[in-house]
Amino acid sequence: PRKIIIDTDPGQDDAVAILLALASPEDLDVVGITCVAGNVPLDLTSKNARIVCELAGFPHVHVYAGCDRPLGRELVTAEHVHGKTGLDGPTLPDPTMPLQDQPAVDFIIETLNSEPSGTVTLCPLGPLTNIATALQKAPEIADKVQEIVLMGGGYFEGGNITPTAEFNIYVDPQAADIVFKSGIPIVVMPLDVTHKALVTKPRNDAFRALNTPVGTAVAQMTDFFERFDKEKYGSEGAPLHDPCVTAYLIDPSMFSGRHINVEIETSSELTMGMTVADWWRVTDRAPNATFMGDIDADAFFALLTERLARL
Numbered sequence: 001p002r003k004i005i006i007d008t009d010p011g012q013d014d015a016v017a018i019l020l021a022l023a024s025p026e027d028l029d030v031v032g033i034t035c036v037a038g039n040v041p042l043d044l045t046s047k048n049a050r051i052v053c054e055l056a057g058f059p060h061v062h063v064y065a066g067c068d069r070p071l072g073r074e075l076v077t078a079e080h081v082h083g084k085t086g087l088d089g090p091t092l093p094d095p096t097m098p099l100q101d102q103p104a105v106d107f108i109i110e111t112l113n114s115e116p117s118g119t120v121t122l123c124p125l126g127p128l129t130n131i132a133t134a135l136q137k138a139p140e141i142a143d144k145v146q147e148i149v150l151m152g153g154g155y156f157e158g159g160n161i162t163p164t165a166e167f168n169i170y171v172d173p174q175a176a177d178i179v180f181k182s183g184i185p186i187v188v189m190p191l192d193v194t195h196k197a198l199v200t201k202p203r204n205d206a207f208r209a210l211n212t213p214v215g216t217a218v219a220q221m222t223d224f225f226e227r228f229d230k231e232k233y234g235s236e237g238a239p240l241h242d243p244c245v246t247a248y249l250i251d252p253s254m255f256s257g258r259h260i261n262v263e264i265e266t267s268s269e270l271t272m273g274m275t276v277a278d279w280w281r282v283t284d285r286a287p288n289a290t291f292m293g294d295i296d297a298d299a300f301f302a303l304l305t306e307r308l309a310r311l
């Protein structure tokens, strides 16, 4: 199995991404979960990550708290999407498992420096503050990361927090810029992909039909989370953004994209946080990321439902 660090701001879709990873030990070895401020403030994301681990029956997973604000901006949160707790929908007990004492950024650096080079993959599912801070503090880790597979950005699909910016990149564009310039191999799951991973009614019924605490909680999370996209965009159901990252690591053949240059807008207030993706290769800027464009959504939901059934 591939060693991964999940860097996250749960978030109902983050929760499903974590559940999918924990349900897939033959493919993924979750060496730690690092939390960041994003959908809701850090105290809630680091609590929610532990709620999700306990829901999955994995109370021994190490969960770390990271940065509580973006590098150079005020924190923008998304309670309008995820609810007050960040994990609205199901009623889940408060966690009893501890938060680790070590700061998330130090854990990321220590893990990359202690494991063999090229064997640890980073999976950011929220703003990139923890990852960028680790790269600033210990630049040598850039050579040791196997790959970064992240959810963020959007190109043809536009943005979901401003007309041009996707939430994770918008919250900390400076951090995203550092990550995209790091030279680390990057795979991007943008809105172009995740807006095709929609929990339609039959797909949600399939979660509910698992008839397990996990299946029921995931169905209730998507019931809550879909309100936003349905009301606002008339979409068919909740987009499962973040699980695209963990699904890609299990079966990359479900996704297709292009290896291209992606730059982050960090100065214009109008387009702040835009992922300027050179999809048509109209510049000679060097490719720095594989920007995904499509997903086999039926295969994705089949995998997800089958794996969640194990928990």
Ligand code: BDR
Residues within 6 Å of the ligand: 011, 012, 013, 014, 039, 078, 081, 125, 126, 151, 160, 166, 167, 168, 241, 242
């Ligand atoms: C991203 O923003 C968050 O609200 C979701 O958890 C996801 O990571 C989608 O834009």
Ligand code: CA
Residues within 6 Å of the ligand: 008, 009, 010, 011, 013, 014, 039, 125, 126, 242
């Ligand atoms: Ca997220």
